Amino acid sequence: GAVVSQHPSRVICKSGTSVKIECRSLDFQATTMFWYRQFPKQSLMLMATSNEGSKATYEQGVEKDKFLINHASLTLSTLTVTSAHPEDSSFYICSAQSSMNTEAFFGQGTRLTVV
């Protein structure tokens, strides 16, 4: 299947700082990228959908000013967690989809710990 790379795989940051997570589609052009969050022992929860060159669409209850999403190119989307707090500690996962395929492919996830 197609390859989606997410970086970093894990990050520890201090409360109040911002963290940027990158999601890259390595061998295809991702017209749409999705960002998920997963808390321990829970399923994935969709946070937002981003289309290249457009503003992201956020799910209900997800603060767009706190979770900044940029999808400026067909191979890169970034999620910035601003003013992180311990409750933002979670596993963040991106997925990417091209206009040619019906399936989405996922990155390996980023474990964020806010201390």
Add this chain to the structure above:
Amino acid sequence: DAKTTQPPSMDCAEGRAANLPCNHSTISGNEYVYWYRQIHSQGPQYIIHGLKNNETNEMASLIITEDRKSSTLILPHATLRDTAVYYCIVTLSGSRLTFGEGTQLTVNP
């Protein structure tokens, strides 16, 4: 998206076939059945998807009933590395994926 129902957990012996069921009685005519799996602390991995016909690839087979209200994912020869949470998702082609609780498959030696 149509709701799916999966058993919370299943066990399978190594080398045997693992058959994972999924009910999706409210599926609409143009919705696909997708299967993904998530091994602990990793991102989900795409397995297979189908609309009406049965599908097979190098990982698994997907059997969809004629009325499309249920499906079964078959791993023909399960290995220990197939231990994971398996998600059955019904959605329109290219649409976002809504994850339920999935089935925790444990393959035992």
